[in-house]
Amino acid sequence: xxxxxxxxxxxxxxxxxxxxxxxxxxxxxxxxxxxxxxxxxxxxxxxxxxxxxxxxxxxxxxxxxxxxxxxxxxxxxxxxxxxxxxxxxxxxxxxxxxxxxxxxxxxxxxxxxxxxxxxxxxxxxxxxxxxxxxxxxxxxxxxxxxxxxxxxxxxxxxxxxxxxxxxxxxxxxxxxxxxxxxxxxxxxxxxxxxxxxxxxxxxxxxxxxxxxxxxxxxxxxxxxxxxxxxxxxxxxxxxxxxxxxxxxxxxxxxxxxxxxxxxxxxxxxxxxxxxxxxxxxxxxxxxxxxxxxxxxxxxxxxxxxxxxxxxxxxxxxxxxxxxxxxxxxxxxxxxxxxxxxxxxxxxxxxxxxxxxxxxxxxxxxxxxxxxxxxxxx
Numbered sequence: 001x002x003x004x005x006x007x008x009x010x011x012x013x014x015x016x017x018x019x020x021x022x023x024x025x026x027x028x029x030x031x032x033x034x035x036x037x038x039x040x041x042x043x044x045x046x047x048x049x050x051x052x053x054x055x056x057x058x059x060x061x062x063x064x065x066x067x068x069x070x071x072x073x074x075x076x077x078x079x080x081x082x083x084x085x086x087x088x089x090x091x092x093x094x095x096x097x098x099x100x101x102x103x104x105x106x107x108x109x110x111x112x113x114x115x116x117x118x119x120x121x122x123x124x125x126x127x128x129x130x131x132x133x134x135x136x137x138x139x140x141x142x143x144x145x146x147x148x149x150x151x152x153x154x155x156x157x158x159x160x161x162x163x164x165x166x167x168x169x170x171x172x173x174x175x176x177x178x179x180x181x182x183x184x185x186x187x188x189x190x191x192x193x194x195x196x197x198x199x200x201x202x203x204x205x206x207x208x209x210x211x212x213x214x215x216x217x218x219x220x221x222x223x224x225x226x227x228x229x230x231x232x233x234x235x236x237x238x239x240x241x242x243x244x245x246x247x248x249x250x251x252x253x254x255x256x257x258x259x260x261x262x263x264x265x266x267x268x269x270x271x272x273x274x275x276x277x278x279x280x281x282x283x284x285x286x287x288x289x290x291x292x293x294x295x296x297x298x299x300x301x302x303x304x305x306x307x308x309x310x311x312x313x314x315x316x317x318x319x320x321x322x323x324x325x326x327x328x329x330x331x332x333x334x335x336x337x338x339x340x341x342x343x344x345x346x347x348x349x350x351x352x353x354x355x356x357x358x359x360x361x362x363x364x365x366x367x368x369x370x371x372x373x374x375x376x377x
Contacts, residue, residue, distance in 0.1 A: 010057055014110055017102040021118035024095060024357040025125065025173050030162040033084075037353065041091070045098050058104050062326065062363070063179055066093040066356075073311065081288030081310075089289050089350045096356040100364065108368040112188065115180070115361055119195060122177060126202055128164075129170060133161045134205070145204055154207040168347045171208030173354050174199055175343055176336050180358045182222055183335040191277050204262045210346030218339040227334035270296035271305055286312030289350070303344030326359065330366050333359055 023040035048057075070093040077086035103111050114268075134141040134157050144154035159165045178199040185192045203215050274296050277281070289310045291302045300306040307316040326337050336358050 024353040030165045035312045067285040069366040085290040092356040099360040113188035167206040171206035179336045214343040227331045241249045306348040
């Protein structure tokens, strides 16, 4: 009888895990403010908290720190920016907590199976997004991609996304999914090539140059180096970094007249001015999420600039310390987090639920691999 009850709980937890991961990208901001992700999150979180009556929830430093970041930022930001934008930006920390709790009682194999199943649903969703965004104009979309470096025609296919209104954000989501697939394929020898190719093509058709560059660069890097073995490949790492720096130099030269690139230099100048003229309180707690245009005249368009300007030095320190700790404890998080940061230097996504979902799943897999002696499959 007890075993039947345990199996029942496991099925429910697997179902919740699947919903949480699959829905972590389920935004429909181009259509409505009330995206399905929020309803599905509250449903899943309620189920997990109800199950906590029967099964104990685990707490560790990462769980506690993510809860702390969410609460502290919300308490500071609500009086400045209201509830909506900070909630959207920091819901990811609660996603980390609940995906960890839902997956903690699952087996290694169930987490792998659930992750791949969720990714299949995500791919279908983003194929639909692409078809709607390009308005089924396949030939024109291909022409825009082949002329990505020569003209601005591709901008016709970057807007009108049903998900985020702008395909730069779509690209960031797909980038994290892509590198999770790379992680699963490289670490566990799972045959995921078809999914990797599809997601790569989807990234290309977002026309997001930063994400495309990050995807190609880090695919090349991870072909030679596993994050856990970087210390044993220092010479190779130096060579690869030099290649990236040289490629970036050529890219900057190529886009020297590009308005998007030039705006990044303007933003940097405005941030310097902001830093010189702001008082200590504003520098520490920020101007409020979504309020950067009011203070520097333009959106920050950079992951760390956003935390610094809108969330303040406090927010920036909390996030950087979280990144450093996670990478220190679980090196394979680098598969996803480092490309995300790289792309985020050009575009700052406010919603990051999918990223923290994937990070939690990688941590669960690494811990269970270590506990149960699972080797690379």
